[in-house]
Amino acid sequence: MSAEKNSAEPEVHPESEECPGEDSFGFGDDLELNRFDGLPFSSRYYKLLKERKTLPVWKVRCQFEDVLAENQLVIVSGTAKTGRSTQIPQWCAEFCLSAQYQHGMVVCTQTNKQQAVDLALRVADEMDVNIGHEVGYTIPLETCCSSDTVLRYCTDDMLLREMMSDPFLEHYGVIIIDQAHERTVSTDILLGLLKDILLQRPELRVVVLTVPPMTDKLLKHYGSIPLISLEASSPAEVVHSNSSNKDYFYSALRLVLEIHRTKEGGDVVVFFASAEEVHCASSILQREGTRLGGELDQLVPVVLCPGPGGLLPVLTQQSGSTKSRKVFLSTQHGEDVWWDTESVNFVIDTGVQKKMVYNPRVRAHSEVLQSISQCQGDIRKQLSGPTGKCFCLYPEANPSESSPQILESNITPTVLFLKRMEIAGLGQCNFIDRPDPEGLMQALEELDYLAALDDDGNLSEIGIIMSEIPLDPQMAKALLASCEFDCVSEMLTVAAMLSAPSCFLEPAAGMSHEAVQCHRKFQHPEGDHFTLINIYNAFKQSQREQYLTVEKWCQDYFLDYSALKTADAIRSELTDTLNRIELPISEPSFGTKTNTHNIKRALLAGFFMQIARDVDGSGNYFILTHKHMAQVHPLSSYGAQSHKLGLPEWVVFNEYTLSENNCMRTVSEISPQVFIQMAPLYFFYNLPPSESKDILQDMLDPEASNKEKKLRAAADDSGCTVVTQTYDRCVIQ
Structure with missing residues (x-):
């Protein structure tokens, strides 16, 4: 410069x-x-x-x-x-x-x-x-x-x-x-x-x-x-596989070793489907690299996946040897990072990617393996330049049109933003591909439940304030509610920790037990949201300790320093936002019984749609909104303590993923009475019928519940069907 x-x-x-x-x-x-x-x-x-x-x-x-x-x-x-x-x-x-x-x-x-x-x-x-x-x-x-x-x-x-x-x-x-x-x-x-x-x-x-x-x-x-x-540069020599290769992972690794044995110069780029595959491939190539003969150059795997801060590693990683061949291992997010890399002579494209696709019916993501798009395939073929070679481990006609993320994502935050733009005077958004109608209706319904819309389907005052906060609508509503319940400081921490990457480091081989013991020191009996507050508070305390570096402290407790630093920055940004829109920030009082109760009320104000009940006492949770069964994620504090303390009957969860054995992440115990207090009635009455809903109905209105049970019993005897009354909040235009 x-x-x-x-x-x-x-x-x-x-x-x-x-x-x-x-x-x-x-x-x-x-x-x-x-x-x-x-x-x-x-x-x-x-x-x-x-x-x-x-x-x-x-x-x-x-x-x-x-x-x-x-x-x-x-x-x-x-x-x-x-x-x-x-x-x-x-x-x-x-x-x-x-x-x-x-x-x-x-x-x-x-x-x-x-x-x-x-x-x-x-x-x-x-x-x-x-x-x-x-x-x-x-x-x-x-x-x-x-x-x-x-x-x-x-x-x-x-x-x-x-x-x-x-x-x-x-x-x-x-x-x-x-x-x-x-x-x-x-x-x-x-x-x-x-x-x-x-x-x-x-x-x-x-x-x-x-x-x-x-x-x-x-x-x-x-x-x-x-x-x-623009005039395209001369394409590399492209070699396609004749058939769809299900064993693409090991085929790509074998091809890397074959290229290395030819002694032909140049670095290698390999595109895998996911970050997990990238890290696994790195370990295998490191191990195989030590077994190569002395006549071959050193093989140096370089992982190119976004880290906790979302930034890719610097591309100038060098090995100790002057004679080496770097093997860059990347995913579908890495095609455009090669604009200044001239050393690449070989590209190996597995042609597949793992993506998280949102299902609006069950408000959950699932991981799917799909082919890359033609755009991605064409970009990868250009990376090695006119003298290089690109090996595509799929048939030539395999890539398809790029699937826009707006058709595969939860668009509730998008709808909230567009509603805000309508207020600002912008007309309808002319989408290149219109969102799925079912996803759009689910987004409008969710915003309505959160009181972000008025009776005409426009943004309410609460909705306008929510749109100012750079969080998903549910978390924004929970943070707003914390202003009423005097637990803003704690909810800022929860929001920041959940917005940042996971703070838990995956331990090295043989260190799993030590990592679990360290993480257990932070576990809170009320649940994972409270555990995250414990971890953040301990992190901030370590910053004040003069005799210990924060990085060393994180390393000792198997915590990710970069992720915690990101959470700290997010928390500062959220605090600035609340100050800008003149919302009160209460003094921290974490650990008191009143504060614990208030944190749960604030969480339920935003996440009342994510409630589950243990139906058999063994950890089989029934999710009330769509009647799916789920388990608590193994990394949850409840997963670690379940045999000692038992699992709570009712929980609120932050995330539900279909592909991970239907697991709920970030789970905390709640009382059904507080749920009834915080959930809007028109949401509660539109829940699908279930035993869990009946239990809540008994608490909400015992007399009406007894009448309904008698009607059902009579209907069962006569073979008739009883239509349960539902409550509609408003009609979205």
Whole structure:
């Protein structure tokens, strides 16, 4: 990065000769000055400029600038390694500069926070400016920008969050949506809302960056708009498997070892279906690498999966030996991290991915194994360059169209956000793929139960406040309720710990017993939510201890320092949010009987839809909302203590996953009386009939329950059917 520079008048830019029509500032020709900070360019700038001019995207620079000047919306389509994510944002910054930023600055979205940071660092270097000044980035829990920032990289969800205070994104003159083919929920919403924003702001420019398989879908969605196609680099030699290989995992590992034995130079990338497979493959390759003959170079596996903070490891990991071959092991989230990696000569693509798909009927996720999309397959084939080889462990026609996340996710937070945007004056979101009607109705129903909607289906006052809090609606409602029950400090901790990655480290082989003993010291008899508070409080206490480093303390107790640090940052952000919207924050009183009762009431205010009852005393839990049976997750404090203390009859849980033996995660004991007190009546009466509901009905209204039982008994004798009364809160328009 360039050294700190003093401000000066801008001068002629050395790239202006590339396009004759480009504006010239004309302050003099003796010095070549940077237009963004007015200082002379460094020698590194010219070195990088020479490299930039070799990128495929550079050939369309003049065409892009002409199209951008004349059109509101532009699609740029190209494969990986074309330079579109680094160069086009710079040209857009020059476009805004030529208008003296009258219409705003430039923002470029990314689907991955690592890419947002890496791209900002690279572009600041190429523009010869200081990171955090003219070029910056914004990712969850971290902002590196200033009032001088004219080009900002950010994650797509952060730009959506920004729309809460600036619905029409009037701070920006050019909005770049990168990686549109990833089809994240946030990117799809942005693409849908920008269609309406463009009508309201004729001066705004939107640039969509994608890969060829996604181009037709975007053109169909937006209509007749300019398309700039980047020249693809020469594809690698691609070898497809003749049949679907169910044993893809070991086939990929065998292929790695075969490549290594050929002694042909270059690193290897292997794409597996999940992070678990990546870590397993790393262990196997490390073991096999020690058995290779001395005549072969060292084999160095490098895991490339997002860590607890969501960031990928740095790609510059080196082994101790100068003679080594790195084997990068990644998942479906890693295709676009290779934009600056030149050492890769081999790509092994298993062609499958494990995804969590949401089922709105049972309000649960399940893990499914599915084929990758054509977009993903094409991107992976480009990674090894024209001289490399790509081995696809699937038939040539195997990849399908990319499935948008909005069709596979819980869209309740999305619906809450869109309801907020309607209040701000934005029209309907023009989805590229409309959400599933069943999922949409479930989301509206859930928001209605949470009192986030009024009788007309619009956001209520509570709903507006919930939309300000960067949490899922249920947790946002629980945090709001904690203001009433004087347990805000504790609920902030619970919300932060559940929003961060798991704080429990998986112990090394042979250390499982020690890890369990350490974790048991934090276990709270009331349940997992309280255990998380214990862990966080102990973590903060360790920070105050002078004789022990926090990292060492976490290591000794088999806790993830990075995850706890993330939880601490989330808690600070949530505290700032509550202060901003002027909600009271009570003093901590964790450990008192009143506080414990209040925490449970606050939890039930948001999570009353996630209640289960142990029907036989052996841990077989019946979930009231959809009548599924579930078990407590083995890592729960109840799982560890079940033989000693027994399991509670009634519990509230944070998460239910179908694929993990129907397990409930983060479970705490509740009393049915408090559940009845906190759950809305119109939710309770719409629960499906069950023995558990009858028990609750007895507590709620013993006389009515006795009448209903008599009616049922009479109906059983006569063979008739009794229709139970239900209560509807409102009709969603």
